[in-house]
Amino acid sequence: xxxxxxxxxxxxxxxxxxxxxxxxxxxxxxxxxxxxxxxxxxxxxxxxxxxxxxxxxxxxxxxxxxxxxxxxxxxxxxxxxxxxxxxxxxxxxxxxxxxxxxxxxxxxxxxxxxxxxxxxxxxxxxxxxxxxxxxxxxxxxxxxxxxxxxxxxxxxxxxxxxxxxxxxxxxxxxxxxxxxxxxxxxxxxxxxxxxxxxxxxxxxxxxxxxxxxxxxxxxxxxxxxxxxxxxxxxxxxxxxxxxxxxxxxxxxxxxxxxxxxxxxxxxxxxxxxxxxxxxxxxxxxxxxxxxxxxxxxxxxxxxxxxxxxxxxxxxxxxxxxxxxxxxxxxxxxxxxxxxxxxxxxxxxxxxxxxxxxxxxxxxxxxxxxxxxxxxxxxxxxxxxxxxxxxxxxxxxxxxxxxxxxxxxxxxxxxxxxxxxxxxxxxxxxxxxxxxxxxxxxxxxxxxxxxxxxxxxxxxxxxxxxxxxxxxxxxxxxxxxxxxxxxxxxxxxxxxxxxxxxxxxxxxxxxxxxxxxxxxxxxxxxxxxxxxxxxxxxxxxxxxxxxxxxxxxxxxxxxxxxxxxxxxxxxxxxxxxxxxxxxxxxxxxxxxxxxxxxxxxxxxxxxxxxxxxxxxxxxxxx
Amino acid sequence: xxxxxxxxxxxxxxxxxxxxxxxxxxxxxxxxxxxxxxxxxxxxxxxxxxxxxxxxxxxxxxxxxxxxxxxxxxxxxxxxxxxxxxxxxxxxxxxxxxxxxxxxxxxxxxxxxxxxxxxxxxxxxxxxxxxxxxxxxxxxxxxxxxxxxxxxxxxxxxxxxxxxxxxxxxxxxxxxxxxxxxxxxxxxxxxxxxxxxxxxxxxxxxxxxxxxxxxxxxxxxxxxxxxxxxxxxxxxxxxxxxxxxxxxxxxxxxxxxxxxxxxxxxxxxx
Ligand code: HEM
Ligand SMILES: [Cu+2]
Ligand SMILES: [Cu+2]
Numbered sequence: 001x002x003x004x005x006x007x008x009x010x011x012x013x014x015x016x017x018x019x020x021x022x023x024x025x026x027x028x029x030x031x032x033x034x035x036x037x038x039x040x041x042x043x044x045x046x047x048x049x050x051x052x053x054x055x056x057x058x059x060x061x062x063x064x065x066x067x068x069x070x071x072x073x074x075x076x077x078x079x080x081x082x083x084x085x086x087x088x089x090x091x092x093x094x095x096x097x098x099x100x101x102x103x104x105x106x107x108x109x110x111x112x113x114x115x116x117x118x119x120x121x122x123x124x125x126x127x128x129x130x131x132x133x134x135x136x137x138x139x140x141x142x143x144x145x146x147x148x149x150x151x152x153x154x155x156x157x158x159x160x161x162x163x164x165x166x167x168x169x170x171x172x173x174x175x176x177x178x179x180x181x182x183x184x185x186x187x188x189x190x191x192x193x194x195x196x197x198x199x200x201x202x203x204x205x206x207x208x209x210x211x212x213x214x215x216x217x218x219x220x221x222x223x224x225x226x227x228x229x230x231x232x233x234x235x236x237x238x239x240x241x242x243x244x245x246x247x248x249x250x251x252x253x254x255x256x257x258x259x260x261x262x263x264x265x266x267x268x269x270x271x272x273x274x275x276x277x278x279x280x281x282x283x284x285x286x287x288x289x290x291x292x293x294x295x296x297x298x299x300x301x302x303x304x305x306x307x308x309x310x311x312x313x314x315x316x317x318x319x320x321x322x323x324x325x326x327x328x329x330x331x332x333x334x335x336x337x338x339x340x341x342x343x344x345x346x347x348x349x350x351x352x353x354x355x356x357x358x359x360x361x362x363x364x365x366x367x368x369x370x371x372x373x374x375x376x377x378x379x380x381x382x383x384x385x386x387x388x389x390x391x392x393x394x395x396x397x398x399x400x401x402x403x404x405x406x407x408x409x410x411x412x413x414x415x416x417x418x419x420x421x422x423x424x425x426x427x428x429x430x431x432x433x434x435x436x437x438x439x440x441x442x443x444x445x446x447x448x449x450x451x452x453x454x455x456x457x458x459x460x461x462x463x464x465x466x467x468x469x470x471x472x473x474x475x476x477x478x479x480x481x482x483x484x485x486x487x488x489x490x491x492x493x494x495x496x497x498x499x500x501x502x503x504x505x506x507x508x509x510x511x512x513x514x515x516x517x518x519x520x521x522x523x524x525x526x527x528x529x530x531x532x533x534x535x536x537x538x539x540x541x542x543x544x545x546x547x548x549x550x551x552x553x554x555x556x557x558x559x560x561x562x563x564x565x566x567x568x569x570x571x572x573x574x575x576x577x578x579x580x581x582x583x584x585x586x587x588x589x590x591x592x593x594x595x596x597x598x599x600x601x602x603x604x605x606x607x608x609x610x611x612x613x614x615x616x617x618x619x620x621x
Numbered sequence: 622x623x624x625x626x627x628x629x630x631x632x633x634x635x636x637x638x639x640x641x642x643x644x645x646x647x648x649x650x651x652x653x654x655x656x657x658x659x660x661x662x663x664x665x666x667x668x669x670x671x672x673x674x675x676x677x678x679x680x681x682x683x684x685x686x687x688x689x690x691x692x693x694x695x696x697x698x699x700x701x702x703x704x705x706x707x708x709x710x711x712x713x714x715x716x717x718x719x720x721x722x723x724x725x726x727x728x729x730x731x732x733x734x735x736x737x738x739x740x741x742x743x744x745x746x747x748x749x750x751x752x753x754x755x756x757x758x759x760x761x762x763x764x765x766x767x768x769x770x771x772x773x774x775x776x777x778x779x780x781x782x783x784x785x786x787x788x789x790x791x792x793x794x795x796x797x798x799x800x801x802x803x804x805x806x807x808x809x810x811x812x813x814x815x816x817x818x819x820x821x822x823x824x825x826x827x828x829x830x831x832x833x834x835x836x837x838x839x840x841x842x843x844x845x846x847x848x849x850x851x852x853x854x855x856x857x858x859x860x861x862x863x864x865x866x867x868x869x870x871x872x873x874x875x876x877x878x879x880x881x882x883x884x885x886x887x888x889x890x891x
Binding site: 418450 | 700849
């Protein structure tokens with residue numbers, strides 16, 4: 001395994017990379033610089049604050065201290081040596097190392113960055129998963145027992161939802177799989193903004209840690225929306241919510257810019273829009289959503305943060321208590337499509353390959369992705385049916401019902417592709433089918449929620465919680481596992497044993513449905529959200545839901561563990577085990593170093609499996 | 622063609638069976654309904670359930686076809702024999718049907734049910750029989766007053782806030798956040814949501830705004846008898862949110878009249 005130059009703008013000197021003189025590991029250096037940054041800025045602000053009664057770490061100083069820490073961390077981990085100094089004309093001393101160490105330092109290789117994103121995201125999944133298990137433990141009984149106060153429980157709900165959404169849902173398939181795959185899929189050796197991308201990935205662990213440690217500053221009860229005016233009353237932990245999510249979003253924004261630029265400008269000759277792979281279309285749609293909506297929510301967070309620390313009455317009855325929620329969901333609904341569009345794209349990517357059948361009605365799949373993207377900005381207020389005034393209820397409900405049409409196109413394409421195919425049943429294809437099943441339930445229960453009259457009953461109950469876990473876990477997480485199994489040979493050059501893979505798939509499928517289908521029922525029976533205690537008549541069902549949830553938790557651990565094992569120790573894989581035609585499978589497996597020694601030329605669509613169809617790609621030497 | 626007809630016939634048969642089951646199970650979608658409005662919501666939900674079940678059957682059948690009918694046999698390594706890239710009839714039908722179903726659902730039950738609910742509100746307001754209950758939300762509790770009867774804050778024998786309603790009489794809830802209209806006390810409170818699970822309706826209480834909810838209770842019952850008969854805050858509103866609930870009693874008209882007398886006595890006595 002060696003890293004060859006060429007795909008990295010840093011190798012201009014032509015030297016081959018060498019293992020440098022042992023230096024401090026970059027994350028270590030980052031932590032130390034972060035500590036210095038925090039102390040420095042916190043002290044300055046604390047020192048000049050005219051309020052004599054404040055403590056050393058106070059609301060205002062901690063915000064600046066955190067900024068100092070973030071800059072210290074990003075500089076220490078590689079930004080200073082590889083970005084800042086060269087920008088001022090200093091010679092570039094940074095060398096990319098080889099072997100496992102390169103995953104723990106600044107890199108410009110999109111594949112390394114992709115894996116860094118995936119691992120950081122996996123870390124978030126574990127932390128937020130532990131929080132979920134703690135919630136389910138508490139809910140086994142109808143009175144407080146695990147947590148002492150309800151605010152501790154509510155903080156846990158918030159930490160769970162926040163980390164899941166902003167470091168898993170938004171990140172895994174976009175920052176992770178997207179960064180890894182997209183440059184290869186479009187036949188390029190690097191992404192467009194590889195240096196920026198190398199630094200943005202380090203924002204993810206920092207953001208996760210900020211949110212995970214927020215309870216140290218004080219409990220916050222708003223859940224993942226961080227909503228004002230409640231946030232202004234909450235403990236100071238809410239400050240770390242805004243800051244942590246802010247930096248996670250900044251990371252996703254950079255990912256989006258990078259992916260769009262890569263797809264637009266880095267395509268190999270012959271890779272026309274008509275031939276662009278489905279996953280690339282998915283990434284393009286998602287990235288546009290990110291570019292439009294992330295700045296909107298970042299601005300809102302800044303306003304909310306100021307409302308908290310200054311404080312400003314922007315969102316109280318003097319301003320309007322509705323404004324924050326409207327602003328939040330304006331972003332929040334596109335966000336859920338940011339999570340799920342990659343999953344839909346992945347189905348269309350994998351199914352033709354594994355059924356050896358031409359992708360059916362490709363253009364309608366693309367139209368679906370694009371229209372979901374366009375409509376998703378018009379449906380936000382369905383999160384607020386009981387909150388908003390009467391006049392907007394019906395228009396919002398209308399658009400909400402309409403968005404199911406383009407979403408349905410993904411099913412239409414998938415089904416058309418499966419029909420009369422020779423469907424290879426293995427772990428990734430099984431997981432895709434399971435994902436379709438789960439997402440179908442998520443979507444159809446959405447039809448009930450889109451109806452305002454019915455919504456007035458279901459809103460803020462566990463029915464809603466069941467609905468969105470079906471779309472996110474059922475759709476996005478199951479698809480992510482499908483992608484992990486499918487691309488394992490590409491990542492590692494190794495493969496898995498299909499029996500153990502399918503065993504894991506069935507495990508999470510059964511445990512997932514056992515857990516979350518009951519969320520619908522318990523919600524209909526009157527179980528409302530955000531409560532650690534509830535009426536006694538709901539206790540037995542909650543108890544038994546928790547048991548299923550623990551089984552699901554272990555199921556996820558099993559699958560993650562098995563994938564890691566296969567990655568390191570699994571049997572060697574063929575170069576192109578699924579006989580796929582897309583460009584990433586023309587790059588070496590495992591994909592280390594340069595993707596394409598000679599420039600590929602695309603001469604055909606990637607999803608044509610009819611007998612006469614020629615190769616999709618040729619290499620001219 | 623064989624697969625096509627086979628699939629079609631199985632789909633129709635299974636859909637009919639599933640819809641028959643849905644028509645029975647769907648009647649209990651709301652679990653317990655104790656108001657006119659909950660019954661309307663229940664009817665809308667049943668209708669939606671009957672509509673989506675055939676769609677569910679269609680897609681799930683297709684997944685099973687992938688698993689069994691179209692599964693690659695051992696040793697077969699070739700491409701699929703069928704390589705259709707497009708089928709006008711299938712795509713045309715899919716797009717048209719999904720458009721028609723959605724537009725249809727928007728008209729009924731979405732718009733129709735909301736219209737009925739809003740018209741009920743207008744009718745209640747015109748009726749002389751309407752009971753007005755002022756509901757005040759505050760971190761973390763509910764209080765209820767009955768301006769038509771001069772009851773300022775209804776309480777039970779333990780001094781807890783309690784909501785009493787007569788059966789079969791239209792009620793207008795006037796929902797406000799706590800405050801004396803000075804613009805300051807409202808300022809400190811947050812959003813709450815007024816929800817009685819058995820009534821099938823919830824309305825948020827926004828500081829600085831007045832909201833209304835219209836209900837006609839139809840069943841005599843109370844929190845003790847049925848857990849869904851409770852006033853529950855449904856929007857997270859801080860550490861006390863889980864505890865922000867009150868008991869509810871729906872009683873006969875005559876019991877309500879005597880309860881009013883008893884409340885008035887209690888009020889003047891203290
Ligand atoms: C192991 C599986 C999981 C279990 C058992 C679980 C369980 C729960 C529970 C019990 C709640 C609290 C509901 C409430 O009272 O409002 C919740 C909330 C939530 N979960 Fe999960 N969850 C799991 C995985 C996930 C995943 C993978 C995601 C997203 C990627 C996710 C996203 C959320 C969100 C956004 C909330 C809302 C938090 C809020 O109200 O602020 N969960 N989950
Ligand atoms: Cu409340
Ligand atoms: Cu509440």
